[in-house]
Amino acid sequence: MKYNFDEVVNRIGTASYKWDGVKLIFQDSDVLPMWVADMDFKIAKPITDAIRKRAEHEIYGYTVVPDSLVEATIDRLKRKYNWDVKPEWLVFTPGVVPALYTAVKTFASPGDSVLVQEPVYYPFFHAIRDNGAHVVSSDLKLVNGHYEIDFEDLEKKFLPKPGLTPTPARVRAMIMSNPHNPVGRVFNRKELEKIGEIVLRHGAVMISDEIHCEIVYKGHKHIPFATISKEFQENSITCMSASKTFNLAGLETSVIIIPNERIRARFIEAKGRILSTPNAFGLVAMEAAFRYGDEWLSQLLEYLEENINFLMDFVKKRIPNVKVIRPEGTYLAWLDFRELGLDEHELSEFLRKKAKVGLDDGYIFGESGKGFARLNFATPRVILEEGLRRIEKAVKEITGVF
Structure with a gap:
């Protein structure tokens, strides 16, 4: 089917945050x-068809994640990234941002620090500060129109700064945006390896926001952080969704991939207190997107x-x-x-x-x-x-x- 992306669709009057707001x-x-x-x-169209079919049932109660969506997610991760994911690793949430709040709450106590790479998606700051933690940034460097990672600075930022009173607790986690929002970098394997080694060396956990992972252009390839090595996989939380790729943000459904059983149990415990389940249409839309999009x-x-x-x-x-x-x-x-x-x-x-x-x-x-x-x-x-x-x-x- 041929889609017409030149078509101008009037979104006013649809409660669009972008247009009506x-x-x-x-x-x-x-x-x-x-x-x-x-x-x-x-x-x-297959996503629209799936939503319409679900709407025809005319009951929209609380949800559970269907096995078919779990299977579709596992299949897509294998096809796209050759990543063999087990069903129990998947935790479905109503959006990535709530999951980030949960992840920070899981691993950073009030007074601890969480590292980011500015300029970066601003809800990272809220997720950290609203949980009582400190934001530490290793800023990306703009070199000849291209953003690069300052690995020397990144290493230093995992160390507490002497002389501060009180001294902030050490960095417990790093939140990485890849592909990076807003600068558009898609980090390569060598960069991810260096980042991961630093995170491991300092005993922190990687929270990898990969929500834009399928919007990648020619000459570049998205590599999920967790696929780099067994050690990285066991020390990471990966946040993905169909929302950015397939324009489903309003349906607020995401999948969080946590291979480490101990980390996953802590995340689920925190999630149970502050997150609800995804909505019925979000689950249906995600499955249709992964299978037929x-x-x-x-x-x-x-x-x-x-x-x-x-x-x-x-x-x-x-x-x-x-x-x-x-x-x-x-x-x-x-x-x-x-x-x-x-x-x-x-x-x-x-x-x-x-x-x-x-x-x-x-x-x-x-x-x-x-x-x-x-x-x-x-x-x-x-x-x-x-x-x-x-x-x-x-x-x-x-x-x-x-």
Whole structure:
């Protein structure tokens, strides 16, 4: 079946956080929303068919995870990553973010530290701080338009800083975003090996957020952290979902893969106190996506890569004051506005009030995100072009260069 990703679908009036929430979030109904990470594309027909069939039953009570979904998940992980996963390793949750809260609560007591790599997905900060732990960051380095890991700094950040009163407890866990949100890196095997060795050496647990794992572009390959070695597998929690790949975020269903029995038991104990089960439609949609979504996905990836090329070319030729970090994965572009000389609040005001585009402010991803903004390009090209034209016009007005 041929899917039309150029089709503009009116999402207003559907309780869309992205579109119906514009006035509330940006205080201006004329702002074009290009921020939150969901796509403006219709989902794959087999998923829609499966949801309709479930809806026809007309009873939507509490759920259990069906064996068929467990089988579909195991089969997909084997086909995609040659990862042999056992059924008991799988824990299904209503979304990855609640699972991150549970994972932090499981392994970090109040006063402990959890390490991240800024700029990074900002709910990581909330999951850590809301559990009473400290955020420690080993910032990614931007080198010639490409983000790299500072392994020397990463090693140092696992050690407590002398002289602080009180001294924060050691790092109990690291939360990694791979593919990385917002900078779009897809870490390679060598990088993952070095990260994992450092985490093991310091007795910490790896919490690997791999929710964007199937949105990866040509020349790059996603490698689940847990597949690198037996030691990594036994020392990790892997968070995955069909939500980003198949545009199902509103159905809030994720799978958490925990091979280590002791770690899994602790996670499930914490989960039982603070998490409910996924909803009936989320379970059905995830299974249909994993079994029958690849035709849609292959066409989506082609379209997204064309959007990347369009975005890169447009900005290079028409907004040279702005730089784009080319994403290796995700459908999120990290835009560098630092040449405009605006501080983080001035940049936010400029984008919202002058350009009339709703992007995610870079500073919410950490200190190293100041001067940047995140743009969601998973939208029909006509909308992407409109957003870029608005930015172009506003930049030219502020710089006086036409």
